[in-house]
Structures are given as C-alpha cells and as structure tokens.
Amino acid sequence: MWTAILLGTLGVYLLKLVGLCVPKSVLEQPQVQEASALLPVALLAALVAVQTFAAGHDLVIDARAAGFAVALVAALLRAPFLLVVALGAGTAAVLRLIT
Amino acid sequence: MSTTGTITDRSWPQARAAVLRDAVGVGVAVGALGLSFGALSVLAGFTVAQTCALSLLMFSGASQFAVIGVMGAGGGALTGAATATLLGVRNSLYGLNLASLLRLRGARRLVGAHLVLDESSAMAMARTDPREARLAFWATGISVFVLWNIATLAGALGAHVLPDPEALGLDVAAPAAFVALLLPRLRGRRLWALAVAAAVIALIMVPLLPAGMPVLVAGLTAIVAAFAVRRAGDR
Structure with a gap:
C-alpha cells in the first residue's frame, strides 16, 4: 500500500511541478493539450465500468449496476455531487434489502 | 460560484x-x-x-x-x-x-x-x-x-x-x-464516444488481465484510438 501511495504521490507532484517549469513551447503542442484533456475521461470511464460490473475476473449485473444507472441519470440531470452519490448508494442498498 | x-x-x-x-x-x-x-x-x-x-x-x-x-x-x-x-x-x-x-x-x-x-x-x-x-x-x-x-x-x-x-x-x-x-x-460526441469505448475495452479486459490493468490498458488504448480517428478524419 505504502509503495503505491509514495510512488503515486511522487508522480503526481512531479507532473504538477513540471507544468510550472517546462518551457511553454512543449506543452502548447496541440497533441499534448489534447491528450491531457482525453486521458482523465478515458481513465475515469474505464474505472467506473470496472467498479460497476467486475467481480474478480467475472462480469456481473447486480445491485451495483442499478445503483450506477440511477447515479448516471442523476448526474445527467445535473444533481449536486452528494445527491448523485447518495442516490447511487441508496438504490443498491434498497435493492439488497428487498432481494 | x-x-x-x-x-x-x-x-x-x-x-x-x-x-x-x-x-x-x-x-x-x-x-x-x-x-x-x-x-x-x-x-x-x-x-x-x-x-x-x-x-x-x-x-x-x-x-x-x-x-x-x-x-x-x-x-x-x-x-x-x-x-x-x-x-x-x-x-x-x-x-x-x-x-x-x-x-x-x-x-x-x-x-x-x-x-x-x-x-x-x-x-x-x-x-x-x-x-x-x-x-x-x-x-x-x-x-x-x-x-x-x-x-x-x-x-x-x-x-x-x-x-x-x-x-x-x-x-x-x-x-x-x-x-x-x-x-x-463530457462535452461533445467525441468525448462520449471515448468514454464508452474506454469502458467497453476495460470490461473486455477484466477476465484476461490482472486487477487494475484493465483500467490502465483501456485508458491508453482509447487515447491512441482517438488520435488515430482524428488523423484519419484529417486526411
């Protein structure tokens, strides 16, 4: 755990520092700009999919999928952050209670 | 704000x-x-x-x-x-x-x-x-x-x-x-497509790769694909 924390921390901090130090010409290239806009979207989407549908090495549709669907609709309707989280978790909790 | x-x-x-x-x-x-x-x-x-x-x-x-x-x-x-x-x-x-x-x-x-x-x-x-x-x-x-x-x-x-x-x-x-x-x-169709593609790739990789790797592989693959599509579209 500590290895991941310290290595990740080092990586994240150096990237923050690099932006303040690197000559403008490098980061102003369109490809660099674009990649940094696309990366978070791709990684977050992949993370959401895995956390919702993966159980070990299997793919399952369970209460998590229902909770995720409700959270997605809430987020699309621009609900506040905490409400999105509460609705997603609440849906899964209620489903587990009644099944 | x-x-x-x-x-x-x-x-x-x-x-x-x-x-x-x-x-x-x-x-x-x-x-x-x-x-x-x-x-x-x-x-x-x-x-x-x-x-x-x-x-x-x-x-x-x-x-x-x-x-x-x-x-x-x-x-x-x-x-x-x-x-x-x-x-x-x-x-x-x-x-x-x-x-x-x-x-x-x-x-x-x-x-x-x-x-x-x-x-x-x-x-x-x-x-x-x-x-x-x-x-x-x-x-x-x-x-x-x-x-x-x-x-x-x-x-x-x-x-x-x-x-x-x-x-x-x-x-x-x-x-x-x-x-x-x-x-x-997620502003625009291209970013939506990227997000969906990354999610699908990650799920395909779940049975095949050790835990954690699907997210990394899917993220990088989707980025490469996005650049490839952009380049093909420019031609």
Whole structure:
C-alpha cells in the first residue's frame, strides 16, 4: 500500500511541478493539450465500468449496476455531487434489502 | 460560484472579499467529496494513516480515488501508482497556464506546485486581473487543502463506526462519485464516444488481465484510438 501511495504521490507532484517549469513551447503542442484533456475521461470511464460490473475476473449485473444507472441519470440531470452519490448508494442498498 | 470576478472597475477590498468567499465555498464543496474519499479509502483496505497520507501528500482527488479503486480491487502497487500518475497529467497543463501568472521561484514554486489543482487553477484562470488571479490561486488552493484533509480524516474515522458497507450500498459510492466527476467533462460526441469505448475495452479486459490493468490498458488504448480517428478524419 505504502509503495503505491509514495510512488503515486511522487508522480503526481512531479507532473504538477513540471507544468510550472517546462518551457511553454512543449506543452502548447496541440497533441499534448489534447491528450491531457482525453486521458482523465478515458481513465475515469474505464474505472467506473470496472467498479460497476467486475467481480474478480467475472462480469456481473447486480445491485451495483442499478445503483450506477440511477447515479448516471442523476448526474445527467445535473444533481449536486452528494445527491448523485447518495442516490447511487441508496438504490443498491434498497435493492439488497428487498432481494 | 459568483461571477463577480469579471468586473474589473471596483475596489481591491471588495474584489479580495469576493475571491476569498469563493475560495471557501469551493473548499466546502470539495470537503464533501473528501468525506466520501476518507470513508471509501478505509473500506478499500487502507489504514487511517495511509488515507490521510494520500490526501496530504498526493492531494489530487481523481488520482487518490484511482489508487484506492485499483488497490481495493486487488491491483498491484505499480498499477495503482501508474493510474494515479496518468490521471495527474492534466495538472501539468494547469501549471503551464499558471506559470506566467504566478511567476514563482524557488521554495514558493515547490509549495505552489502542491496546490495546482482543478479547483485552484479554474478559479485563478477565471479572473482577468492578475492580482485577483494570484489571490484566487493561493486562497482556493489553501482552502481546499485544509478542508479536504479535515474531511478525509473525518471520513476515515467515520468508516469504522459504519455497519456492513455493502448493505449501505457504499461500494456504489465510488463509481457514482466518478460519474459525477466525469459528466461535466463530457462535452461533445467525441468525448462520449471515448468514454464508452474506454469502458467497453476495460470490461473486455477484466477476465484476461490482472486487477487494475484493465483500467490502465483501456485508458491508453482509447487515447491512441482517438488520435488515430482524428488523423484519419484529417486526411
């Protein structure tokens, strides 16, 4: 755990520092700009999919999928952050209670 | 968030009060997220000390959630660190935009770098007056740092007094939080296509790769594909 924390921390901090130090010409290239806009979207989407549908090495549709669907609709309707989280978790909790 | 930052012909005390008020407001909003981070981190198997270390040292929301998400699913330390680092790439770009504005040197640059975040960068870039922009960066950065860390500790300690996390649906809290973070970024069909493609690739990889790797592979594959599509479209 500590290895991941310290290595990740080092990586994240150096990237923050690099932006303040690197000559403008490098980061102003369109490809660099674009990649940094696309990366978070791709990684977050992949993370959401895995956390919702993966159980070990299997793919399952369970209460998590229902909770995720409700959270997605809430987020699309621009609900506040905490409400999105509460609705997603609440849906899964209620489903587990009644099944 | 107030839009008063666009008005330039008013007194400095007024402008300063508006910047500080916004900074605290953003800090409180981020604190709510920190509360859920603290709880989810402990539920993912991290100790309270490790959870607080993440918020104090890494101090980048999406990267921290990625570490606990990957490691909580049984992923390796290197995979967790790599995913967190890749999610931090956007901070470099913020730094570049801020560099000419802040003009930091030496120790102040080392401290300032730690405060380069989505929130502090957005608040600084929203101001046209350089003095207001510099104050917005520091005030927002410090406000978020303080409230994020207090909230993380509270969430981490609170996680222990909760009953069975699955009965409360807390395993859905992380994906729900990510969706809430992700959706405002999905402007345009291309980004939606990228997000869906990354999600599908990740799920295809789940049975094939060790835990944590599907997210990394899917993220990188989707980016390469996005560039390939763009290039083909240019021709």
